[in-house]
Amino acid sequence: MTPRENFISRLNGDDSVPLPVFLRHLSLGMDIINVRTPDVFEGSFNYELSAKAIVATQRYFGEDATVGSIQSASLNSDVFGGEVKYPEYGMPMMMTAPLEGVKDVSSIPVIISERNKSNIKSYSIVREQLPDVAVVANVEGPMTKASILIEVETLAMSLLSDDGYAEDVIRLGVEHSMMFIEELHKNRSIDCVFLASATDNPDLFSTDVYEKTALKWVRKMTSAVDKMGYPTIFHPHGYFSDLDKSVMNKTVETGIKGFQYGDGNDPGTVTSMIDGRCTVMGGTNIVPTLLRGPEEKIRSETKMHIEACSAGCHIFMPSCSLHRGLSLDNLTVMMNVVKEYNKLNYPNP
16 A cells, blocks of 8 residues: 555554554754745745655655645735744744734635645645655644634633624634635645644633534534545644543544544543544654653653554654754654554554
8 A cells, every 4th residue: 555545544444554654744844955934935935945845854754644835824924914024944923913903804805825826836746746645734723723813812802702703703714724725625636634723722712612613613624625525634732631521522523534632632541532433643742752852752652652542543643743943863763663663563564
């Protein structure tokens, strides 16, 4: 089987194939090809450098699935506004929220901007150059996108005092994300959709808001993506292993095919809660383990996550997205543990 087939098989619940890896590196590739952040992001988005960085990173590590473009929340700025700063070797920084001070969002047009189009071109190049690797559309989850558009504090206050405004902002963000996914679908650039959902978080706004608002929109997005023929992966932050199992039940019932747990969760507990209803995705903590090491801690923690998730169908991922500045050597140590596991358990893949 190709890495692409292996990844999709696992995402569809087949654990008879080797354990695939999805690193979800969103800016790490700029270190691999040694380019400055403004070279990719400033002005018109440089889709050729973006694709070069993604392809080079996949070839460096040999992962089974990759995103199709260098990513940043700043890619929303030319659609919705906002001031962005581009550090030479750091991540783009949103200095002002795109919709800061905008009280009525009902008349804001939802468009695919020129930078969005360039972003899509990066996906197309990656698809062409890595035909045997799964390409994953990385888009923000509903409340996460809303928190980018109006900042998380404003979203929190709106949910408390003016939920109609919060709902309008979430809807606007979801409409844009879905338009972006539809464009990727048209040129057959992707194999699945990943909802990056730091702010879709039961610990941040309460489990009630998470269940009634975040999951309502996740269900809508998952249903629309499913009609296009793609599975959806959901990565909310929060300590799900500390919550009542009913929260996980409602999460899985949205129709997602993969659930990635974040930092601080107990992988065995999460796997038990999911109980085979979708694929468990997760692994080594970025902070502090992959950031600081040492090597033995990386090895032992990686083994722990693999063993703890083995009771379910598992795809290995580090705890969140990977960005420039992270040690390539530490990531290689982690990757080698997964390769050793597969060699022992799947000798004839």
